[in-house]
Amino acid sequence: MHHLTKKNKPFLFPQTNSTVLPDPSNFFSPNLLSTPLPTNSFFQNFVLKNGDQPEYIHPYLIKSSNSSLSVSYPSRFFNSKVISQVFNPDFTITSSTKCSNEKHIISSYNDLSVTLYIPSSNLRFFLVRGSPFLTFSVTQSTPLSITSIHAILSFTSNDSLTKHTFQFNNGQVWILYASSSIRLSHGISEIVSEAFNGIIRIALLPDSDSKTEAILDKFSSCYPVSGNAVFGKPFCVGYKWEKKGSGDLLLLANPLHLQLLCDIIDCDVTVLTGFKYKSIDGDLVGIVGHSWFLKTDPVSVTWHSSNGVTKEYHKEIVSALLKDVEDLDSSATTTTTTSYFYGKLIARAARLALIAEEVFLFDMIPKVKIKKFLKETIEPWLDGTFNGNGFLYDHKWGGIVTKQGCADSNDYIGTEFYNAQLNQLGYFLYGIAVLVKLDPDWGRKYKSQTYSLMEDFMNLSTCSNPNYTRLRCFDLYKLHSWAGGLTEFADGRYQKGTSEGINAYYSATLIGLAYGDANVVATGSTLTAFEIKAAQMWWHVKKGGNMYEDEFTEANRMIGLAWSNKRDMELWFGYLGARQCLLGIQVLPLVPISEVLFSDVDYVKDLVEWALPSLERDGVGEGWKGFLYALQGIYDKEGALEKVRKLSGFDNGNSFSNLLWWIHSRG
Incomplete structure (x- = not known):
């Protein structure tokens, strides 16, 4: 997307030297420090603070601690409110041998892998996502120690001393494969080796079936050292691994991979349906093949609803629109300086212009007022004149932050640690896309700033824009985005609002439409489609579903916070069990793409019925009610309309006009 020419040098917002932002640590190898660094990656904990919080490299939890690396095949804790690995x-x-207290080094990373080197122990770990084997290279002749919190009940070796099997007293059986003979001895809970140089792979035997062990044996000699995702055709992504050794490559697919995996001539893969590892993301199933091809259903990104609004409903919407437009006041907006809430107000106003188009409101006054409002609220953020906040470029990590975030580490929805990057930038981009549509001349003037905001999180290649990391928030193994940024969490990254993530890629796609940029449209709509599929897979809890434990599934219809290692019904805000919030945060903002996200009408009905009783509690916000009624409108237009017309207030990114548009444009 967005290829550079000499005349088209990428725009940089003013640089910040924030003391709030952490310095990239000495965990990155020196050759990586000159490039934009990941700020929401699957291995982020490895480079934060002491680098010693675990990360989930499916199917294992991996924890690095100075000169050692610990591996866990995680057990599960669960009740009706939380599931945790x-x-x-x-x-x-x-x-x-006695090691110095050196730290590990990230020597390289890719979309699907990270290489972690421990110089003091001569160990280089190829941590490839979905590998049933922990693979590492002993870089020079070194005696090894493998210790456990469990007692070793049995230990056997083959004649060539290249395969060793040990069972712990917790029932686990692990198999160690070596590229050449390695002599091991063991005590109660420690295995030690003579000096060894070469490749070692260790895998959990996930069940007692002899076929499972035979599969591990068969594929033990081919190992991946890195993995990349390749975007070619729209709505497709290919996985390609660099492999070494001999034979075919065995990896594990999550349930979304299995849903999207295509059989094509160029990617010869075999699914081993009986070869499984447990995961918080569902069973991980064996796949043989060095490249995969994933294809999702196409999503048509449009400015307007797919059905449109029939003429009989225009009058009510026009009446609400005229009032909402009349209430627009850019001076009132400046009372909000937080980028997230400010962005919501911009996007809310932009929606009014598109609703006006849908109901053929060609009266110039509303559009002129909306265009004026958008210019007055957006331009100060792009030209650096907004008082109290504005976009800045952080050269330490390579990304967009805000003035307020750099000054205040308590700006919890802001960019101080690259947290919730999609949420706020998505709203700004939505407003900008609509303004470019309304005023192409303005769009030409601010195109470079607009692309800078978009490429902060949707940059496919540092060759096309060297200022930003590749796909800052999007997880190319899970196929959805993360928040959390440069904050260390024991449970890894998290995502709060899938719908706001979807909105960011949707809004970027609208930018592509507004500028006539086919590359941006293709990239944005593809990421939008994957994000929707992942939300439906892991956040939408369906009655009778088998993704999560029965106790949890029976009690819930929507995940609150999904972490790498946890599913939590408690949000950052509200009270535990506030179902109207749990629903609303996964719906807002209400835009045309919401139709695709909530296309399963039976699920929507169950979701609304699950959340409706929570509205009987005193003090429930009118804004949250609006999103619940909006979903009700998918299957019960009249009932939803009756409730919407009685609302006395709306979410700050929503409006009466928007709710009426949504319900009247249902099928």
Whole structure:
């Protein structure tokens, strides 16, 4: 997308030297420090603070601690409100010689892998997502130590000393494969080796079926060292791994991969349906093949609803529109300086212009007022004149932050640590896209700033824009985005509002439409489509579903916070069990793409019926009610309309006009 020419140098917002933002640590190898660094990645904990919080590299939790690395095949804790993967160091690997207190180094990383090097122990770990084997290279002749919190009940070796099997007293059986003979001895809970140089792979035996062990044996000699995602055709992504050794490559697919996996001539893969590992994301199933091809249903990104609004409903919407437009006041907006809430107000106003188009309101006054409002509220953020906040470029990590975020580390929805990057930038881009549509001359003037905002999170290649990391928030193994940024969390990254993530890629796609940029449209709509599929897979809890435990599934219809290692019904705000919030935060903002996200009418009905009783509690906000009634409008237009017309207030990114448009444009 957006290819550079000498005349088209990428725009940079003014630089910040924030003391709030952490410095990129010495965990990155020196050759990586000159490039934009990931700020929402699957291995982020490895480069934050002491680098010693675990990360989930499916199917194992991996924890690095100075000179050693610990591995856990996580157990699960669950009740009706939370599901959590529990880290217990099943074994810890290090050199058995005395090590200095050196830290690990990230020597390289890719879309699907990270290489973690421990110089003091001569160990280089190829942490490839979805590998049933922990693979590492012992870079020079070194004696090894493998310790466990469990007692070793049995230990056997083959004649060539290249395969060793050990069972712990917790029932786990692990198999160690070596590229050449390695002599091991063991005590109660420690295995030690003579000096060794070469490749070692360790895998959990997930069940007692002899076929499972035979599969691990068969594929133990081919190992991946890195993995990349390749975007070619729209709504498709290919996975390609760099492999070494001999034979075919065995990896694990999550349930979304299995849903999207295509059989095509160029990507010869075999699904091993009986070969499974447990995961918080559903069973991980064996796939044989060095490249995969994933294809999702196409999503048509449009400015307006797919059905349109029939003429009989125009009068009510026009009446609401005229009032909402009349109430627009850019001076009132400046009372909000937080980028997230400010962005919501911009997007709310932009919606009014598109609703006016849908009901053929050609009266110039509303559009002129909306255009004036959008210019007055957006321009100060793009030209650096907004008082109290504005966009800045952080050269330490390579990305867009805000003045307020750089000054205040308590700006919890802002960009101080690259948290919730999609949420706020998506709203700004929505407003900008509509303004470019209304005023192409304005769009030409601010195109470089607009592309800078978009490429902060939708940059496919540092060759096209060297200022930003590749796909800042999007997880190319899980196929959805993360928030959390540069904050260390024991449960990894999290995502609060899938719908706001979807809105960011949707809004970027609208930018592509507004500028006639086919590359941006293709990239944005593809990421939008994957994000929707992932939300439906992991956040939408369906009656009778088998993704999560029965106790949890029976009690819930929507996830609150999804973490790498946890599913939580408690939000950052509201009270525990506030179902109107749990629903609303996964619906807002209400835009045309919401139709695709909530296309399963039976599920929507169950979701609304699950959340409706929560509205009987005193003090429930009118804004939250609006999103619940909006979903009700998918299957019960009259009932929803009656409730919407009685609302006395709306979410700050929503309006009476928008709710009427939504309900009247249902099928």
